[in-house]
Amino acid sequence: MSSPSTPMPHSVTRRGPPPACSTSSLTVGRLSRTAGRRLSAPVGCVGQARRLERDIPSRHVRAWSARPRSRLTTQLKGEEMKLATFEHDGEILHGVIEGDRIAVAGPGDLRAVIEGAPLERTGQVISVDAVRILAPLTNPGKVVAVAANYQEHVIEGGDRPREKSTATPRLFLKPDTTVVGDDAEVEIASITTQLDWEAELAVVVGHLAKDVSETEALNFVFGYSTSNDISARNLVTGAARDGEAATDFFDWLAGKWLDGSAPFGPYVVTTDEILDPQKLAITLTVNGEPKQLGNTADMIHSVAEIISFTSRLMTLRPGDIILTGTPAGVGMATGTYLNPGDVVVAEIEGLGALTSRIVAPRNRG
Known part of the structure; x- marks a missing residue:
């Protein structure tokens, strides 16, 4: 375990218009404590100073939303805002990732910061190798997910392309x-033999x-992260399936509910670093073998459209997560499913790599 190094300066609030953003290409890396893996390289976008406004009563939301956005303050000019939750010496903390170190910003996960608390460094800096990275939100609000939002995924599932004008x-x-x-x-839960x-x-x-x-809609976003909607494609219930459409639907839906089936992280990148969420490459590998290669540009419904539609059905609160x-x-699509010992790495451009380690069902007898 590494000792804390030299204290870092506290947060600095900058006023005035945000600086221009670099057009340099984004690079992607990964965050882990194991050898041979690294933190993501700089995304090339100059950090913009924005403060995080507190929640307001819902009756004022529409009036507020038309105002110019203000957002979380960056620490220093040109610095990325990669915010992480982690465990160190038995304590859950949150902070700012800087290369192979984390500048501690306070106790608990990121919820308080997302809800409007100031992000201020404590002066303590810890090596990434000395901590256990947790989900950015250890106890999130709603987790809303979107099905069938990429045409090629719809087609590989055997369905016709969706007509957006009626969807x-x-x-x-x-x-x-x-x-x-x-x-x-x-864990591959005992109720399924087809984990995807x-x-x-x-x-x-x-x-x-x-x-x-x-x-x-994008004014209401705190930041973006990488996720993996791990899904059970079958249910072993001990009961014969009747083949009805409703049964098939609810089996599909229940397959989205398994414990641990929404890996999320390794950190959250604030919106001032991701100028357009519809221009991000997505990849996934299993044991190093490429499985998915896509881009958020190919979404049927954009992030803004998803947020707007969702907000018509339910109130979205700070700390809610939307999987898109x-x-x-x-x-x-190929009848290939996950097995114990598999290592799955989902990666999104500028947002880092998220690793999941698949294990056999645990004996709880």
Whole structure:
């Protein structure tokens, strides 16, 4: 375990218009404590100073949403904002990732920061190798997910392409017990023999949102992260299936609810670093073998459209997570499923790599 190094300067608030953003290409890396893996390289976008406004009553949401956004303050000019939750010496903390170190910002996960608390460094800096990275939100609010949001994924599942003019986002919810962090073990539950992967862009809601327009929707985002909507493609219930459409649907839905089936992380990148969430490459490998290669540009419903539609159905709160769908390349298309010992790495451009380690069902007798 490494000792804390030289204290870092506290947060600095900058006022005035945000600086221009670099057009240099984004690079992707991965965060882990194991040798041979690294933190993601700089995304090339100059950090913009923005403060995080606190929640306001829902009756004021529409009026507020038309105002110019202000957002979380960056620490220093030009610095990326990669915010992580981690465990160190038995304590859960949150902080800012800087290369192979984490500048501690306070106790607990990122919820308080997302809800409006200031992000201020304590002066303590810890090596990444000395901590266990957790999900950015260890106890999130709602986890909303979107099905069939990439045409090629729809087609590989045997369905006809969706006609967007008559389509709306297909939403479903995942329990909070599905959320785990980077490098977590994901158990193949005894109720399934077909566990599958789905790399997805995760959106972290930063403000109370109800009935927001598509043009305003991205104002309500705190940041983005990498996720994997791990899915059971069959259920071993001991009961014969009747073949009815409703039974098939609810079996599919229940297959989204397994414990640990929403890995999320390794960190959250604030919105000032991701200028366009519709221009991000998505990849996934199993044991190093490429399985998925897509881009958020291929979404049927954009992030803004998903947020707007969702907010018409339910109130979105700070700390809610939205999983935005997966591109083609899932195991179901080829009848290939996860086995104990498999290592799954989902990676999104500028957001880092998320590792999941598949393990056999545990004996709870």
